[in-house]
Structure formats: C-alpha cells, structure tokens
Amino acid sequence: MTFFTIVVRGLIRRPVRTGLTLVGISIGIAAVVALVGMAWGYEKSIEKQLDVIGVDLLVSNMSAGIMPKVFDEKIQEKIAKLPHVAETTSVLMQLLSIEDAPMMMVSGREWGGFTWNKLKIVEGRMPKDGSEQAVVLGTLAAEVLKKKVGDTVQVETSELAVVGIVDGGAVVENGAIILPISVMQEATGNQGRINFVDIRLTPNTPKQTVEELGKQIQVIFPEGRARDASEVVSANQGFRIARAMSWSTSLLAIVVGVLGVMNTMLMTVFERTHEIGILLAVGWKRRRIVYMVLCESALLGFLGGVTGVTLGALGLKILEFTPAIRGLLEPDLSPKLMLxxxxxxxxxxxxxxxxxAWRSSRLSPSLAIHG
Amino acid sequence: MVETVKNGQGTLVYEAVGLKKHYDGGKVAALRGVDLQIRQGEFVAIVGPSGCGKSTLLQMLGSLATASEGVLNYRGQSIADMADPSEYRAHEIGFVFQSFHLLPTFTVAENVQIPMFEGGSSRAQRIERATELLRSVGLEHRLTHFPSELSGGERQRVAIARGLANKPTVVLADEPTGNLDSVNAKQIIELLLKLHRDLGVTLVLVTHDLAIADLATRTIRMKDGRVISDSGVTPPTDSP
Incomplete structure (x- = not known):
C-alpha cells in the first residue's frame, strides 16, 4: 500500500458521490475546452486563411463588430502606389445568412487579383470575368448549402449561378462563397465600397519598412490600419468579445466546479472525522492529513479534467459538423488547450x-475518535 | 530535551502532578488532580467505575487530550509543550481501543501499515513489518481480509498489531476486552501480557474488569476523577 492507495480509497469509498462530482467538474472543463477551443479555432482559421491566400498585410477599419466597416475602394489605388507594395487586391467580405444556412462567409474579391490564384477548381469553372453573375463555392460551403455546379444561390438581392466548386486550402476558404467584388457590391448595395485591401509586399521587406508602410497607409486611410495576419485577429473587437465571453462562461463553469468539489470534500471530511481521528491517534501528522485531503481533491480535479477534456473534444467535433458553424471555423483542440x-x-x-483540508487539520483526535 | 529519572525501579516514563481536566467550560471535571508515576516496563491497570476519569487519563497519557491544569511529563518532557505530539504518538505510543478503530476500507495488512507512513519506511519494509506483526498475533492468514470479515477478537488483534507498528515503548490500551466475549477477552489479555513480557513495553491498561487488573504488576484505582489507591505507591506513614 502506498500513500496514493490511501488517497484513492478516500475517493472510492463513496463512489456515487465521487462520480457525480466528477461529472460536475467534467462538464465545467468540457465547457472550457469547447468554448475556448471554438474561440481559438476561429482565430486560427482566419490566420490560416490569410496565410493560404498569401496576404502579408491587411488594411481595414476594425472599429467594431466581427466584420470591419466598409470604405471607399479608391483607397486601394492609393495604397498600391506605396513603396514595397508588390500587389494589392480589394475585398468586400461579409457574414450573411444564405438560404438555410444562418451564417456564411461571402467574399467578393477583385477579379484577377492574387486572392483567386490559390483556389483550386474541384468541379466546374471560375467566373468568366468580373461581371458574371456567378459564384464559386468552397467545398464545405457547397456541402452545407447542398449546392452543385449549375444550381443558383441567393445572395441578398441577387440570384447567382454556381459555376464552380473550389478547394481553398483552409477551412474558412472552403466554407465561403466567393464571387467577383463588383457582383458582391451590387448584391449587398455597397457599390464602390470595400472592407479589406489585401497587400502582398515585395520579397524580403524588412520589418522596420513594414512598420513605416503602416504609417503611410494610416495617412492615406486615417480610420484604417494595416495589420499582419495575427494582428487582424487580436485587434478585432468581435474576436475580443468572443474570447472574453468564452473565458467568462468558462470561469462560471469553473466556479460551479469549485463549489462541487468543495462540497464533496467537506462532506468527505465530515464523514471521515472518526477516520481522521484514528489517523491522528496512530501518529499521523496534521500536515499529512492536509496533504491527503488536498491530494484527494487534486485527484478528483485531475480525473474530472481528463474526462472533461474528452467530453469537450467530443463536443467540439460535434460542433464542427453543426451547419451553423461548419465552414466558419476549425475548432482548435491543441495539446496546449488540453493541458x-x-x-x-x-x-x-x-x-x-x-x-x-484546513478543517480536517483542526480536528481534535480525542473528539474525532470518541465523538 | 529528554530527561530520564532512575530510582532503582526503572526509568520514569510518566509523571503526572496535579493533573486536571475540565470540560464544558469547567462545568464538568473529568480529572480533579491526579498525581502518579509510571516506570519503564510496568504493566499498570487503571480501574474504576464508569465516568471516574480513567479513559480521560489514558487519552492524556497518549496526548490525545490536553490537561486543563497540572503537569504531565513523558520521560521528563512536558507532553503539553511537545512541539509535535504526533511524533510522540507515532514513535513512542501504541494505542489499543475498546472499539478497535480499524479503518473499514483497508485490509488487515493495510490497517497495520497505516502508522508506518510516519516511520519513514519503504513500501516493502511496511509490508514485511505488517506481515511479521500479524503473524505474531496469529493472523497471518487474514492479511487481505477487511475488518468487517473478522471476529471481534481478530479485530482487536489487528488493532494490537497496528499499535506495535512503529515499535513503541508504551502501549496504552483502553478497555481492550470491553467489546469481546470471555474467550476472546482472555486471548487478547494473554497476547498483551506476552507482548509486555517479550518486548518489554510499558503497558497501561484501562479496564473495569478486576480479574484482568489482577494480572497487572500494579493497579491504580480511580473514583470521581481522583486516584484513590495505587498498589505501586507505599502510603506515607504518619509516625515520626
């Protein structure tokens, strides 16, 4: 018998109560895994999308909401003339309710711009030109919308032909409806307006130069800011709110978990007054009793944590395939999150x-034994 | 600092002077001033009617309860002033209780190992020692049984084995036969006597059974929280 055996016996002496407490902690931890995994997943998905497209800098006005505010498309032309800017492309991207799907990424892209180049045709073709009333669907978007080449899709006021299915290499790309920007502007009533300028820099542009470029862009577009992929996510107020909400909801779940474990451990200590009295009588130090109670509660937490991570991972998998979320994000179930x-x-x-533990250490061995 | 006193009758183990114990804010007096000395190797029986304070005295000898007034020394050191009484309980004392007080979720061998966690012994040493002790009390065939599977006499033998786990110099037994039938009671007393003889432990036993008390080398009688007679003390003579 080891000390660990004693700790384990302490927990299994009331298996139902220990089991229920484990369920309580597990649910709390599963909530942490699911909520934070979703928030991190969304951030990572966006970062990956920008990486796949090959965007070095992204200019937008991220003042509020999930999507940035629209601005005049002429700003793109001014930015394109700045030094070290190799290529620019304007984008009008919005989250829209499309037919039965509650929320989908719809990305209007400047026809011929580099953001089209990474899309691989899986089926059908690309739009013929920038004015064709047509879209291509990412593979996931096609699945969610149950559309194939030849069908039509309603984007706000426009009914557009599905001319191709594409693989964009990232979940967000594959979950999007992609169309020429002029068609998007018309469908959403945003003629002449965009909300992103994607920038590719000349190769090996030093960081200091990139910072200088950011300042120059700010002069051209005072409300906007040039950010790299990771900054886009961290600067977005919508992301920040989502992250804060996921952590605060998790915190609530954790508080419930704390109360559950505390209740169980208090009950355990009260019930085991006699046993603790015997341990003290046979010479156990009070600190060993404290250590025993803490080890029991830590073990309870650990087991609840492992079960919770498993439940959370399952929950994330289920969420990943939920129509409302599918294609918008790839939940992040990283070892870091699990740990x-x-x-x-x-x-x-x-x-x-x-x-x-403190209560148990205060017990009088005589009273504990004899009641 | 441990101080030993010798007066030709063995080292002084316990010395109590004016020992009092009050409960309930002084309303209940369990001990009303006890003076006694117990020496190394003695077998002392403390007898008296229920409520006379004998179990309270035993608890105080074992540092399970503290004195309200008076002095109680173990080998010259005040028990009340011990920095860590658990050290004293773990290494100097072995308890045997009337109700056995075994832990029900642990096997017989595990119950005996429990005190050894404070002894710094390895797992293998604990197993070996527990097996050896249980063999000495005739329970080597019960190692993996749980207390609920044992008879009262067997449970008390496990409790005795547990009391000896850390090789104590003193065994404090509180009505060890109180919950046993006469056959088992006899066996337990014979076992305690054997351990007292073979190991040389000081045995302080609380009992209301005068037949058991007669087996002791010394009998202390208590009544109303006081020692009324002590066969180990010669009454002072008034003659000049």
Missing part, C-alpha cells in the same frame, strides 16, 4: 480542497 484545461481542473481541485 491548460487539465491544469485548471487540478488547480480547481486543490483550491476546493483547501478549506476542507
């Missing part, structure tokens, strides 16, 4: 065990 979640669960366990 953080289990660590949170263990910390929750230890914190929850502090008071019960």
């Amino acid at each position: 953080i979640s289990v660590a949170i669960a263990v910390v929750v366990g230890v914190i929850s065990g502090l008071y019960p």
Whole structure:
C-alpha cells in the first residue's frame, strides 16, 4: 500500500458521490475546452486563411463588430502606389445568412487579383470575368448549402449561378462563397465600397519598412490600419468579445466546479472525522492529513479534467459538423488547450480542497475518535 | 530535551502532578488532580467505575487530550509543550481501543501499515513489518481480509498489531476486552501480557474488569476523577 492507495480509497469509498462530482467538474472543463477551443479555432482559421491566400498585410477599419466597416475602394489605388507594395487586391467580405444556412462567409474579391490564384477548381469553372453573375463555392460551403455546379444561390438581392466548386486550402476558404467584388457590391448595395485591401509586399521587406508602410497607409486611410495576419485577429473587437465571453462562461463553469468539489470534500471530511481521528491517534501528522485531503481533491480535479477534456473534444467535433458553424471555423483542440484545461481542473481541485483540508487539520483526535 | 529519572525501579516514563481536566467550560471535571508515576516496563491497570476519569487519563497519557491544569511529563518532557505530539504518538505510543478503530476500507495488512507512513519506511519494509506483526498475533492468514470479515477478537488483534507498528515503548490500551466475549477477552489479555513480557513495553491498561487488573504488576484505582489507591505507591506513614 502506498500513500496514493490511501488517497484513492478516500475517493472510492463513496463512489456515487465521487462520480457525480466528477461529472460536475467534467462538464465545467468540457465547457472550457469547447468554448475556448471554438474561440481559438476561429482565430486560427482566419490566420490560416490569410496565410493560404498569401496576404502579408491587411488594411481595414476594425472599429467594431466581427466584420470591419466598409470604405471607399479608391483607397486601394492609393495604397498600391506605396513603396514595397508588390500587389494589392480589394475585398468586400461579409457574414450573411444564405438560404438555410444562418451564417456564411461571402467574399467578393477583385477579379484577377492574387486572392483567386490559390483556389483550386474541384468541379466546374471560375467566373468568366468580373461581371458574371456567378459564384464559386468552397467545398464545405457547397456541402452545407447542398449546392452543385449549375444550381443558383441567393445572395441578398441577387440570384447567382454556381459555376464552380473550389478547394481553398483552409477551412474558412472552403466554407465561403466567393464571387467577383463588383457582383458582391451590387448584391449587398455597397457599390464602390470595400472592407479589406489585401497587400502582398515585395520579397524580403524588412520589418522596420513594414512598420513605416503602416504609417503611410494610416495617412492615406486615417480610420484604417494595416495589420499582419495575427494582428487582424487580436485587434478585432468581435474576436475580443468572443474570447472574453468564452473565458467568462468558462470561469462560471469553473466556479460551479469549485463549489462541487468543495462540497464533496467537506462532506468527505465530515464523514471521515472518526477516520481522521484514528489517523491522528496512530501518529499521523496534521500536515499529512492536509496533504491527503488536498491530494484527494487534486485527484478528483485531475480525473474530472481528463474526462472533461474528452467530453469537450467530443463536443467540439460535434460542433464542427453543426451547419451553423461548419465552414466558419476549425475548432482548435491543441495539446496546449488540453493541458491548460487539465491544469485548471487540478488547480480547481486543490483550491476546493483547501478549506476542507484546513478543517480536517483542526480536528481534535480525542473528539474525532470518541465523538 | 529528554530527561530520564532512575530510582532503582526503572526509568520514569510518566509523571503526572496535579493533573486536571475540565470540560464544558469547567462545568464538568473529568480529572480533579491526579498525581502518579509510571516506570519503564510496568504493566499498570487503571480501574474504576464508569465516568471516574480513567479513559480521560489514558487519552492524556497518549496526548490525545490536553490537561486543563497540572503537569504531565513523558520521560521528563512536558507532553503539553511537545512541539509535535504526533511524533510522540507515532514513535513512542501504541494505542489499543475498546472499539478497535480499524479503518473499514483497508485490509488487515493495510490497517497495520497505516502508522508506518510516519516511520519513514519503504513500501516493502511496511509490508514485511505488517506481515511479521500479524503473524505474531496469529493472523497471518487474514492479511487481505477487511475488518468487517473478522471476529471481534481478530479485530482487536489487528488493532494490537497496528499499535506495535512503529515499535513503541508504551502501549496504552483502553478497555481492550470491553467489546469481546470471555474467550476472546482472555486471548487478547494473554497476547498483551506476552507482548509486555517479550518486548518489554510499558503497558497501561484501562479496564473495569478486576480479574484482568489482577494480572497487572500494579493497579491504580480511580473514583470521581481522583486516584484513590495505587498498589505501586507505599502510603506515607504518619509516625515520626
């Protein structure tokens, strides 16, 4: 028998209660994994999309919301003339409700711009020109909308022909409806307006020059800012709100977990007053009793954490295939998130065990034995 | 600092002077001033009616309860002033209780190993020692049984084995036969006597059974929280 055996026995002596507490922690941790995994996943998906397209800098006005505000498309022409800017392309991208899908990324792109180049035709063709009333669908978008080449899709006021299915190399690309920008502007009533300028820089542009370029862009477009892919995500207020909400909801779940474990451990200590009295009588130090109670609650947290991560991972997989989300993001179930979640669960366990452990250490062995 | 006192009758193990114990804010007096000395290797029986304070005295000898007033020394050191009484309980004392107080979710061998976690022994050493102790009390065939699977006498033998786990110099037994039938009671007393003889432990036993007390080398009688007679103390003579 080891000390760990004693700790385990302490937990399994009331298997139903321990099981229910584990369920409580697991749900809390599953919520953390699912919510944070979604938030991180969304951020990563956007970063990957920009990386796949080959965007070095992105100019937008990220003042509010998930999508940036629209601005005059002429700004693109001015930016294109700046030094070290190799190529630019204007984009009008919006999250729209498309037919039965509650939210889809619809990306109007400057015809002929580099953002079209990375799209691989899986079926059908690309639009013939920038004015054709047509779209190509990412593979996931086609699946979600249940569309094939030859069908039509309603984008706001326009009914557009589906001329091709494309593989964009990233979940966000594959989940999008892609069309020439003029068609998008017309469909959404944003003639002459865009909300992104994608920039490719000349090769090996030094970082300092990129910063200088950012300042020059700010002069041209005071409300906007040039950001690299990672900044796009971190600067977006919508992302920030989503991240804050995911963590605050998780925190709530964790608080519930703490109360659950604390209740269980307190009950355990109260029920085991006699047993703790015996341990003290046979010479166990009070700190060993404290350590035992803390180890029990930490183990409870650890087991709850592992179960919670498993449940959260399953939840994320289910969410990934939910029509409302499919194609918008690729949930992030990284080892980092799993480790953080289990660590949170263990910390929750230890914190929850502090008071019960303190209570147990205050017991008088005589009273504990004889009641 | 441990101080030993010798007066030709063995090293002084316990010395109590004016020992009092009050409960309930002084309303209940369990001990009303006990003076006694117990020496190394003695077998002391403490007898008296229920509520006379004998179990309270035993608990105080084992540092399970603290004195309200008076002095109680173990080998010259005040038990109340011990920095870590658990050290004393773990290494100097072995307890045997009337109700056995075994842990029900642990096997017989595991119950005996429990005190050894404070002894710094390895897992293998703990197993070996527990097996050896259980063999010495005739329970080598019960190692993997749970307390609920044992008879009362067997449970008490496990408790005795547990009490000896860390090789104590003193065994404090509180009505060890109180929950046993006469056959088992006899076996337990014989076992305690054997351990006392073979290991040389000081045995302090609380009992209301005068037949058991007669087996002790010394009997202390208590009543109403006081020692009324002590066969180990010669009454002072008033004659000049």
